[in-house]
Amino acid sequence: xxxDNDSTDRAQGPVSNVGVDPLRPPTAEEMARDEAARxxxxxxxxxxxxxxxNPLWSxxxxxxTWSCYCFPFCCASVQQTNKGDDFVRMDSMxxxxxxxxxxxxxxGNTNRFWSTWYDGGGGRxxxxxxxxxxxxVSREQFPVSLLACQWKTGP
Numbered sequence: 776x777x778x779d780n781d782s783t784d785r786a787q788g789p790v791s792n793v794g795v796d797p798l799r800p801p802t803a804e805e806m807a808r809d810e811a812a813r814x815x816x817x818x819x820x821x822x823x824x825x826x827x828x829n830p831l832w833s834x835x836x837x838x839x840t841w842s843c844y845c846f847p848f849c850c851a852s853v854q855q856t857n858k859g860d861d862f863v864r865m866d867s868m869x870x871x872x873x874x875x876x877x878x879x880x881x882x883g884n885t886n887r888f889w890s891t892w893y894d895g896g897g898g899r900x901x902x903x904x905x906x907x908x909x910x911x912v913s914r915e916q917f918p919v920s921l922l923a924c925q926w927k928t929g930p
Contacts, residue, residue: 799894800878800892801891801892801893806891809891809899813880813882814882814883815883816860816861816881816884818884819831820833824884827884829886829907829908831884831885831886832886832906832909833857834857834858834859834860834861835857837857837906837909837912837927838855838856838930839929840853840854840927840930841912841925841926841927842925842926850871851867851868852867852871853925854866854867858878861880861881862878862881862891863878863879864876864878865877865879877892877902878891878892885905886906886907887903887904887915888903889902890903911925912926
């Protein structure tokens with residue numbers, strides 16, 4: 776029966792009570808709502824916001840090829856491009872067999888970017904990435920940075 780720890784329960788996946796909704800790009804209505812609610816950047820790119828030790832980097836500075844791993848589950852090759860100073864697009868090849876894409880928007884006067892995509896249930900993804908330099912990034916939902924990290928490996 777579905778839900779009885781049956782490995783054939785396709786609605787929940789191979790492990791009971793674990794469902795994965797695929798991420799999708801936002802609709803035009805969601806994009807307009809998100810843009811109106813997004814905390815704007817008020818500090819110029821290249822300047823250092825008060826209380827920060829790093830300057831604000833343009834999203835263009837993150838362009839290039841990145842390597843990513845999430846121990847012990849997967850690895851990925853990521854091609855990162857920008858859309859202006861405040862938006863990052865990642866096109867990934869996960870475990871060298873599955874293609875995926877995602878986009879992120881800057882959070883105010885920080886080098887943190889929030890996913891603009893939505894899950895299958897209509898909720899905004901809670902994924903936040905933090906560029907700690909122009910060549911490394913951490914994912915805030917992973918408490919131990921050695922478990923999941925990403926670094927720039929090429930132009």
